[in-house]
Amino acid sequence: MKNKVLLFLLIFNVSWGQQKSLSSTEYWQIVQNFHPIVKQTLIDIKQSNASLTIARSAFDPVLQHYSTQKTLDGKNYLDYHAPSLSIPTWYGIEFNAGIENIQGSRLDPSQTVGQTSYLGVQIPLAKNLLMDKRRAALQQAKIMQKMAIQDQRTELNNLLLDAMESYITWVRSHQVLQLVQANYLNATKRLDFVRKSVEFGDRPAVDTLEALTQKQTFENMLTAKAVEFTNARLGLSAFLWNADNSPVDLSDDVVPAANEEIRLLANADLNLTSLLDKAMQNHPEINNYRNKLDVLGIEKKLKFQSLLPKLDVSYNHLSKGGPSLYGASFLENNYKYGIKFELPLRLSEGRGAYQAAKLKLETEQLNLNQKQLQVEIKVRNYFNQFEALQKQIRTQESAYTNYQSLVKAEEMRFENGESSLFLINSREMKSLEAAEKLADLKAYLQKTTFALQASAGVLYEN
Structure with a gap:
């Protein structure tokens, strides 16, 4: 309930005895803070952060302990305990250390009875030296995090464009409604004036019918414009939500702020060269194509590793009993080393995978x-x-100024008995049409300005 009250105060400038209003700035803030799409994009970013954490786990040190025991017919064949710690590093080098304690009467001759400890390292000298699956996954996860942010910008650019177009439609509907109301009131006053003139014998009775018809015309127009304004308000309400993820219905008595100008457009970039530069450098969709190229570039590097022979070396320094490095000579007496070499003779899989990765890169560059x-x-x-x-x-x-001047001139001629209601009504309708056309053009200009910012990807830049 508290959130709803705070939202109400944020949305409406309400003071005692004054009409409630909603400005474009307040509306913009509400959409950015409470709309479900905004919250969904934040969830997507959190999901990308979680994926990045998962990718980083491949470089977490691993502590493990293996223990087994075998006893048969009362004889202790094997009693084995081996705690160990392995530490992977960025360049594919992996350090490991551990203790082995082996006891039993039926052991493999290569096994050392009792407790031994080791400290070792494994190094890839060819394949996986510059890139491996762990590093590729982490680098790609970092790029996917950037892509989630760019996706958020795209979604919010589109959302804010739709939201502001609805607001502009609402403002335009209110302005036209006020124009028709003014004309309806004016037609009502003219009808009263004509009726009194007819009573005094200054006007023919048919003028009453002419004035009444004009009033009825504006009355019908007023009803139609009121429906348009109501529907525009419903369209606006679709973008109003509160902190509890519940939609907010805009009440009937809320109107646009007095003399509302779309203040957000005051700082809009309207320079074509500047907009094109910003679009090419930082448009979220273009950025994501570049991010995809980076992801595919990492994949290409990984596939290139399949063309290299596998040459891994390992070395372990051994100690009897617990770990001891004091005075140790790493290549004398107590050590264990190994070399592993592997090379597919035709490299068919590696060549095919690398070629496919290159083609994906070329395709994505064309898409960019x-x-x-x-x-x-x-x-x-x-x-x-x-x-x-x-x-x-x-x-x-x-043109609208000219039409207004013609109406005033015709009214003066009518009062002097030199014109007719038919001419006044005709000019009045033309003036109203010109005013409505002007309101439409201004609304269209405002929508176009927002669309221009969105097309360059700068409507939402944070």
Whole structure:
């Protein structure tokens, strides 16, 4: 309940005797803080962090203890205890140490009776020296973590674009509703004026019918615009959630903030060259294609190891009893070493796997080039649309001003008996159409500006 109250205070500027309002800044913050998609992207990032932790586990030191005993017909054949510690390192070198305690009457001659200890190292000198599965998995997990962050940016860019388009539609619907309300009130006043003029004999009775028809026209328009505003509010509510993951319904009496301008656009980058540079350098989808190339590059390095012979050497320094290195000569008396060499004569599997990895890299590079071109075209399209809309708005503002002047002039002529209600109504309808067209163009410009930022991948950059 407390969260809902705090959200209510965050959403609405409510003061005693004032109308509730929702500004674009408040709405933006609510969507970023509470929308389920935002929380889902955070879960995805946490999952990538968990995968990275799993990959790091391949380099965890391992402490183990093996113990076995065999007794038959009262004879102690074998009593074996072997605690050990192995420490893998980044470059494929693995250190190990342990103690063996072997007792029994039926032992292998190669086994040393009693307690011995060892300290050793295993080193790959060819295959797996520069890359192995453990290192590949960890490096790829780190890149997958970066990809999860870029996926979050993509999702939030799309979410915020949809959310702000709904907000702009809501604002535009409210503005048009106010325009029609103003015209309806004006038509009502004119009808009262005409009726009084008819009573005094200054106007013909048919003018009453003309004024009434105009009022009824605006009344129908008012009903239609009220439905549009209601539906726009429902669309807006789809993006409003609280901290308890419950949707919030926007109440009927909430309206856009007075004289609301989309303040978030004040700092928007509207320079084409700058937007293209940002898109090529840091667009989340382009970044993820680069991340995929990095993942495939690691896979290629790993597959190359299959073309190398396997040459591993191991050395263990041995001590009787417990561990002792004091005064020890590592290549005299007590030691054990080994060499393992392995080479498939045709290398068929290695050659095939390496070629497949190279082809994947080439394919992904082509995908990256195509994505970069798609992003560039999209940014340019929205920018061209943005510039064209600015010109259209300037022309439409001038036209709307002219229509308003014509209405006022016709009203003055009507009051002087030099015009008719038909001409006033006609000019009034044209003026309303021009005002609605202007509101549509401004809303379209705002949506285009947000779409331009989203196309460059900078609508959400954090």
